[in-house]
Amino acid sequence: MSLHLEYLNPEQLAAVTAPDEHALILAGAGSGKTRVLTTRIAWLVKSGRVAPSGILAVTFTNKAAREMLTRVSAMLPVNPRGLWIGTFHGLANRMLRMHHREVGLPATFTIVDSQDQLAAIKRLLKGMNVDEERFPARELMYFISGQKEEGVRPREVRITDEMTKGYADLYAAYEEQCQREGVVDFAELLLRCFELLSRNEILRDHYSQRFRHILVDEFQDTNRLQYRWLKLLAGRSSFIFAVGDDDQSIYRFRGANVGNMADFERDFNVRKVVRLEQNYRSHGNILDAANALISNNRNRLGKNLWTSAGQGEPLRVFEGESDNDEARWLVEEVQALVRDGTRLSHVGVLYRSNAQSRVLEHALFSHAIPYRVYGGQRFFERAEVKHALAYLRLVASPDDDNAFLRVVNFPTRGIGARTIEQVQDTARQNSLSLFKAAEGKAVVFKKLIEDLRAEVQGLPLPEVVEVTVARSGLIEHYKTEREGAERIQNLEELVNAATAFVQEERVPEEGEPADPLTAFLTHAALEAGEHQAGDGQDALQMMTVHSAKGLEFDVVFITGLEEGLFPHEQSITELDGLEEERRLAYVAITRARHRLYLSHAQTRMLHGQTRYNIPSRFLEEIPQALMKWLTPRFSKKRAFEPDFSRTKEAFPLKRQSRDIGGFRIGQNVMHSKFGPGVIVDAEGQGTDARVQVNFGNQGLKWLAVSVAKLQAA
DNA sequence: TACTTTGTCCTTTTT
């Protein structure tokens, strides 16, 4: 077992063998980031700098955590279980299970996913008779998660108006409900854990003494709370090794804060910044295109990828008359690639939004080209599986109201809306769980759950699952449904998943709940399961650009490069939204090893309407010398005359829209008081001209152009 | 109470 340090380039070696101090590794796409991280861990242990138990490695996805664990195990002759390698949420969960009393949670607390969280919020709003027009459930969920991710509890919410006051009150009510039901959402896992460490000095010292080396993957994706969590955990005596790429920060919409990289450098007085710029993945032309594109972004830490491989072939660009035409062309190209010996699984088809896959799938399907679509429904998120899990949750803890409501009348057993409302009223008045409040009502269901609990008492986990599924009546129900066969299969698969879980998870990890059912439910919530049929078969790989991050393909198609789609129209009026779209395009381009196709279509069906799109600005930001047009460049001749009568507020038209006092929609501006902003809307002319500007945290403002002294930025 | 029809809204996603 060797670390093979001799195969590392000088920068990689410098990172791997960095001294005991904080370090920031700017790791460009394809620069061997994972290798550096895993080798660093192995090197730390082998050189005797730290015991395996002194290492904490954090990732965002279970997949990344698994890969890290596997690769480290291959380099070290130690039981990998001693290493704390996991996702932010997984590690927080571990700590909370170990110290659940200190944070005021039951030992069997349940983790709810976003779906359940939304359901809980809807239920809350209904119960409180809140006008859902004024406070939409989804908005409230974003608000709550957003606040939690900033480390803000309800009483600390900055109240600026009636609206925020309302949101803050509902946030408080939501927290009470969760506490009463013993459930914890994703953001709560982190916040609770953060509060645990910040309040309990002894515990904090214990952990920061223990974890001398903290390694963080995808640092550009951390949110404020995760940053503060790391800071707390590091204390004064530990060293943080942060690996990230600011150019690949594409998750701002869910709270990621690229600024954490610059903050880290400053707050931790980082002296060691290593840039990994040598790319081992792509040919020169592809890298040049990526570099040129991303250089249009302003707020960068700065980095330029290079390769010792040749220039390779030019990027191939295609303009379709329509989305169907684009799909037809893609099929032909793929068929040609296959004839030339390319394996389908080495070809990635990328798009900005999921809705785009349909047309492509249709074309592929009718030409019998096997494909696999990533993303979408995961195993533990399927309705039938969630139903079965709800029964299991009630077995584990009958007071789980979310689970109760999900299955009290599913399959239908004559317990209607009115009965449920009565139970909910009783529950509210007496602060009881629905299960307890259902005394004398919903008798059939109550008895079912009670019998079930008695029956599975003491059985091994797989049998608990099997019996629960059998008694739930779900299978009989799906037998009557037309497309129920697959659902029944999934229910059977759930039993298999439980069997596999028991066999694999064997040695309980530190902090793993002793009760196997709770452990299994936690596993189901934390790991949605990338489980899909048809694995292993050679198939074309289709996915959104977001889900392509971290992957690579010999050949990549980036489709739908059109204004309004990519960059997405909604990004234009978000502060720094366009830069994030450009980073997204950068991620897409850098997935390709040898060949890259870029395509756009003149017309596209979207939301049931034909849209007339102009080519993406990103196509113009790539040097023409790197590209070979398969169709005449930006053909002036349009195959169809736009029929604007059916196009409401076509985005491209808006973009080209008129000047208002020297400004236009989508333009970045600077205001002396509110700082940077982006113009969202405009009205009036001349001295009356007004523009609406999105100032991010400062809010949305209407300003008179003649008064506001806006500067183009 | 349970199933069917109509109306509204549309990114990106992991935990």
Added chain:
DNA sequence: GGACAAAGTA
């Protein structure tokens, strides 16, 4: 075009 929720019908 499709998911989801509210309103309508047996």
